[in-house]
Amino acid sequence: MNYPVPTGMLEVPADRYSTHPVLNQAQPANGFNAFTGDTVLRAAIDREAPWAAGRCEALGALAGDEYVQDLARLSNRYTPELKTHDRFGNRIDWVEFHPSWHELMSLAWKHEVPNLAWRTNEKNGHFARAVLSYLWNQVEQGSACPTGMAYASHAGFEAEPALAIWAEKSKGTSYEFSRREVGDKPSVVIGYAMTEKQGGSDLRETQTTARYSHSDDYHGATAHWYELTGHKWFCSVPQSDGFFTLAKVNGDVTCFFLPRTLPDGSYNRFFVQRLKDKCGNKSNASSEVEYAGTLAIRVGEEGRGIREILSHSHLTRLDFAIGSAGLMRQSLTLALRHTTTRNAFGTTIADRPMMTNVLADLAVEVEASTLMALRVAKATDLMAASEHEKLLARVATPAAKFFNCSRAPSIAYEALQCHGGNGFIEENPMARLYREAPLNSVWEGTANMMCMDVRRAMMKDSGTIHALLDEVAPLAGQDTRFDALVQHAERLMRAAVGNEFLARPMTEVVARVLQGAELLRHSTQEVVDVFLNTRSPNGTGSWGSHYGTLAVTVSQPAAQKVVRRAMVTC
Ligand SMILES: Cc1cc2nc3c(=O)[nH]c(=O)nc-3n(C[C@H](O)[C@H](O)[C@H](O)COP(=O)(O)OP(=O)(O)OC[C@H]3O[C@@H](n4cnc5c(N)ncnc54)[C@H](O)[C@@H]3O)c2cc1C
Known part of the structure; x- marks a missing residue:
């Protein structure tokens, strides 16, 4: 999505409006390539993953690109807004963003920031992906939250047979901001919701509970569904397609994966209470959420959730x-x-x-x-x-x-x-x-x-x-x-x-x-x-x-x- 971004100075004739010449202002940091211009980084890629140099160069150019820098500014100035309901009063629990956010997310996905390590057969894929992340963190840090979580989630999807469809979709490079069933999406955005009000470091104190609901076929594998009741005090990227989360089954902390859209296309019961008003990381939405009969797929064994x-x-x-x-x-x-x-x-x-x-x-x-x-x-x-x-x-x-x-x-x-x-x-x-x-x-x-x-x-x-x-x-x-x-x-x-x-x-x-x-x-x-x-x-x-x-x-x-x-x- 493109839209006009004002760049450069307005050309105001100096003799008509100015009382003084503008002198000695530093030049803006643009017009450089954060990869090819960085001696340390270039040498690192030459040593460990020369095959990724072209990708790094393409991404490095974005860090020094005036237009992309303005996307970063705009996405942090015009911050996300929560929409709990549609105009007819239906709960939608959705987040609205400035177009610059979606453009940044599209760029990150297109440049394989979330998933190069999982897409390549070349040597040192995590190393090359780390260099991409290093560069992306010089473009815009708010969107580095979803790229990092998407990166980590793939390992979780691969370890759980019921989530094979998610493992496949998490390798996609075409970002889509929509709430659709995973099978219909070209790629997925993933969140992690663990922290509760009573404490985030000590996850053993999780209050949210889960009750077994049913097992059925989910995209060709058997999924064990549970109903979750409780809350999460911090949940970033609440517009994600799905979340890894924790809940207690019979008192034991267990890991779940919670898709926002259920297999029949209906919306899961995932209630976004409010967005956090943060000190920084303004472009990215972070929220408080509640679960009430929310359906989620068990990941791993009961009681082994923290591990x-x-x-x-x-x-x-x-x-x-x-x-x-x-x-x-x-x-x-x-x-x-x-x-x-x-x-x-x-x-x-x-x-x-x-x-x-x-x-x-x-x-x-x-x-x-x-x-x-x-x-x-x-x-x-x-x-x-x-x-x-x-x-x-x-x-x-x-x-x-x-x-x-x-x-x-x-x-x-x-x-x-x-x-x-x-x-x-x-x-x-x-x-x-x-x-x-x-x-x-x-x-x-x-x-x-x-x-x-x-x-x-x-x-x-x-x-x-x-x-x-x-x-x-x-x-x-x-x-x-x-x-x-x-x-x-x-x-x-x-x-x-x-x-x-x-x-x-x-x-x-x-x-x-x-x-x-x-x-x-x-x-x-x-x-x-x-x-x-x-x-x-x-x-x-x-x-x-x-x-x-x-x-x-x-x-x-x-x-x-x-x-x-x-x-x-x-
Ligand atoms: C912007 C933002 C977004 C977030 N997004 C998410 C998200 O998407 N998903 C999610 O699950 N969480 C999220 N979090 C929550 C974050 O992970 C937690 O805040 C963090 O894990 C700490 O938990 P807490 O806030 O409960 O602090 P506490 O656990 O209460 O800790 C407070 C302080 O005490 C210290 N402390 C605790 N125990 C000990 C100990 N035994 N010894 C020494 N010191 C100790 C901690 O190091 C910390 O300095 C987000 C937080 C922020 C700020």
Whole structure:
């Protein structure tokens, strides 16, 4: 769907209306390709999935496209509205969106953001899909919620024979905003509804109940239908075609799949109570819903619901780790464009020594987060064939989700600061990124839940700690600063297994080890030096508590090289 979007400046003759010439405004960050212009990302695809380069290039162009950037602005300004009833008084529980939202969703699906990993037979499909998600998160983050959930849902569909039709449809690339029976749809949008009022982290406290209704043939397989009664306090993308959800059967939490349209074409009883008025993520609808005799298909065995639904969360957590890295990358790109195209005190702002310090510090953090998330994606590709990769994926996924999602707000803040007052104004995408940045650390498991999960993995299987140490063993002796970081991590891991109080610092240092290892493998000496001089235990004293406090051990010329590496070339 196309509609006219005003772009560019109105041509007002300067002599008639203006009191002054407009001078020294920074150039907008457009006209670039977020893939081909990004040294780190291009090299990553060349290494692991060169077959996907064309797709990445096509998507990367959207991030720098002025028209698409305006779609992102419009979809966040003209926010979704709930329509509970039609004009005749029938309940419809539907959501209305600005056309820009649907155009973004169509682009995401067309570019395989939700499902490349499931559609391709090429090697490292999850890695390539992670790069697409990284790029999409530089286009518009609200729609990254449905793309991430659709990605994770496919694994759930494949594991449940009754949902084979959904597995097939979830590979579609043609987005359709409609409420039709799954068999009639070219693709599907999927939500996850778990969180209830009394608590989201502790899903054992689920209040919603389910009662067996009947079993019948569903698109060629037997489905066991239950009637659900209860509520969900958070349910994003309520206009989805179906939802994975939880309810108790005889007191035991069980996983269900709830189609919004039933096999006879009628609407399921799915009552959207209201939409959440959110701090960010404005383009995307999030809601409160109630179930009353709502029909849903059981997934897996009764009583194994939490285990079942958490088995998908490996993929959503990977997606948030990569998504937050993408948001950080976009923040950095905006900061670089602004500071290199605006002058202060006689030079570009980027060339002022203090700003070089800030930009280099941000650039190192973004590269480290990006490479760590991509390493998790690679482990996801390899985990079926390798015990090492399986154990690594198990522990590195929550660690990367914790670290990157917790890191994003401070990066967005500092990038906003680089813009001065203009960064705080809604016309600049920076303001939107700032409001969006904290969200990924909340949903799909909060920061503390991620650290709890890292510790749980280590407690259950001591092989997990060994997998982390094996991962970095080939780098031993290459850099004493890195060796010190690994030793520090090993001590903390062993201590945290016996002491929950240490779970958070331990997870942080695990993430730093993974980042350091990836930087040693794939980055430049200047980036490695900044990272290890400031982020390893024996770098203490040369980094403050804010970005831009690289000191003593980092020279200005080295920082300038780091900044040049991070520039997105046009
Ligand atoms: C915009 C938005 C959209 C959302 N969309 C969805 C959705 O589509 N589907 C869905 O199911 N949910 C959704 N959520 C809900 C989200 O997943 C939950 O908010 C999250 O899981 C946390 O649950 P809670 O809010 O109940 O917080 P709580 O569980 O009450 O936690 C509050 C704080 O306590 C901490 N905490 C809890 N237990 C412990 C512990 N044992 N040790 C240390 N700290 C602890 C947590 O880490 C957190 O910091 C959404 C949330 C938001 C903000």
